Amino acid sequence: PYGWSGRILWADLSRGEFREWRYPGEMARLFIGGRGFAAKILWEFLEPGADPLGPRNLFIAAVGPITGLPGPNTGKLVVAAKSPLTGGYGDGNIGSWAAVQLRAAGWDAIVVEGAAEKPSILVVEDDKAWLEPAEDLWGLDTFQAYDRLVERYGRDAGILLIGPAGENLVRFATVVAQKGRSGGRPGLGAVMGSKRLKAIVVRGSRRPEVFDRDALMKAASEAIRAVRQSPSYGFWMRQGTMATVEWAQEASVLPAYNFREGVFEGYRGISGSYMEKIEVDLRSCPLCVMPCGHVIEDEEGRRVELDYENVAMLGSNLGISRLEEAAVLNRLADLYGLDTISLGGTLGYALEAAERGKLELDAGWGETRKIAGLVQDIALRRGVGDLLAEGSARASRKIGETWYAMHVKGLEVSAYDCHAAPGMALAYATSPIGAHHKDAWLIAWEVQHGRMEYSREKVRKLIELQRLRGGLFETAVACRFPVVETGIDPEYFIRLLRAATGLDITMEYMNEVADRVYALIRMIWVREHGGWSIEMDMPPERWFREPLTKGPLKGAKLDRDRFLEMLRMYYEERGWAPNGVPLPETLRRLGLEDAVPLAEKHAQRG
Ligand code: PTT
Ligand code: SF4
Structure with a gap:
């Protein structure tokens, strides 16, 4: 296959076993990679109710078909697991050489289950994987540990590691890459810590196979030129x-x-x-x-x-x-x-x-x-x-x-404070990992489009952003900043995807992938919480209760009833029931038949 290696490395730290999983081709087509793969793997293999800080949680690092290829900002990967902070689906997106190296090693993802007996490092080198002791690194901060790992494995090694917060199971510990690149907000570092995994080190020697290298190079160089010629590029580079x-x-x-x-x-x-x-x-x-x-x-x-x-x-x-x-x-x-x-x-x-x-x-x-x-x-x-x-x-x-x-x-x-931003509050409320801006930074649009309104237009705009940012960029896996900050056409990334995979991928296709991934992630939350209610999607009470006392918008606060109305519109637009559970027919349309029985149990119609 082009674009994917078709292989996932499965590392069981309790048993010290490493195996290759050749996943079905359909998984690549339906979920693309990154967050899509993470959601699919957690849905299929995570034991419901597993302790997020126990050995049964799965820690996943996943790249996508354009990760590491020529093109703007493709050095990113997704880390995911059941979150110790939220008890639901959690992920993050990190810039790291580990992304590039993982592709060069020929793996589309690493899944880590179990827990090592002693502090360890998971080393991956092309087809081989093994554990090495990390007692000497346990307790070191991320900068010291990073330096030691570079000494040990070389400057070109891809490194993901944790600091003392991850070791001590702080529920919002992150995974760190390089010095000062950090991701996995919902406690992904604590998940590594619970597995006594101080670091993952990856090295590969292959060039990922792509369908059409000429088309890839052409799309890549045009996209890079578009970034550099963007009117906002200069200011972006400054600040x-x-x-x-x-x-x-x-x-x-x-x-x-x-x-x-x-x-x-x-x-x-x-x-x-x-x-x-x-x-x-x-x-x-x-x-x-x-x-x-x-x-x-x-x-x-x-x-x-x-x-x-x-x-x-x-x-x-x-x-x-x-x-x-x-x-x-x-x-x-x-x-x-x-x-x-x-x-x-x-x-x-x-x-x-x-x-x-x-x-x-x-x-x-x-x-x-x-x-x-x-x-x-x-x-x-x-x-x-x-x-x-x-x-x-x-x-x-x-x-x-x-x-x-x-x-x-x-x-x-x-x-982003939301006393006077109901749409951004809705973005937080419906983000698939809890209150994060990464899936929909609606605020910039909202302040210029009927700021205090609670409208269907806003809901639709929100979903459009979630599809682009939370879908395309989290599954193809590249940094979204070329599109959202320098404003280049997202079609460049679709062209990269097509050239890499040889599939006839369009923006509509990727929007459907995004909807599928969103619905499946919601079903993971529903399964973990034994049901769902609209109250579980509500933003913090402060924004409804206490108005701003300063600034030009003094006196502003959110209206609870109108917010609830907008949240219901959101469910409607997504084909989810009024209690926030995807409807069985929506799941069927998205090819998620295996989630239908759970939806039938929990979706409350009207
Ligand atoms: C991201 C979240 C963000 S979002 C920031 S600043 W941002 C914080 N950064 C942290 C940090 O730094 N150190 C630390 N100890 N904790 C931190 N927590 C916060 O984590 C990040 C960039 C940024 S900077 C953003 S918006 C974009 N995010 C992307 C995304 O989510 N997806 C994607 N495809 N591309 C993105 N590009 C941009 O990447 P999380 P990074 Mg981060 C020091 O990971 O969990 O998603 O949380 O990964 O490599 O640092 O890049 O104004
Ligand atoms: Fe990383 Fe920033 Fe470049 Fe994106 S724009 S790839 S976050 S350095």
């Missing part, structure tokens, strides 16, 4: 995602003080414009043609790669108005392997709970040094850090105040 700080402030969506407000008085000090003045380096994922890893030196003179989400969640959301201070927290998150968004959301919740006298905490808004201490406590599960390592949903239930815990399904909201 990357950091440009969003000033934009978010202007649009009143910059989270401040645990999402109490959408504007922050100190936004200039954490902005992209300020960053430009102190930037010391620019890094990127492999094969990237528009690098966005802007590096500055933090308060302590150490190098940190920044992103908007990190800076907003660990800056304005915690009342911190100096970039160099937010960077201290960002760096700690990278070192320990903690998700910056969930960390910022959980810390924001804790600071507010302390302010309300519900939690004893020796830290307040803007107190960076003390907050940094808390970050360490979380990673090492010390004192109150042990409670906060559970994430804001669990911590808030324990504390007994849940309405200002800013999460959906247990995953903390990314850095």
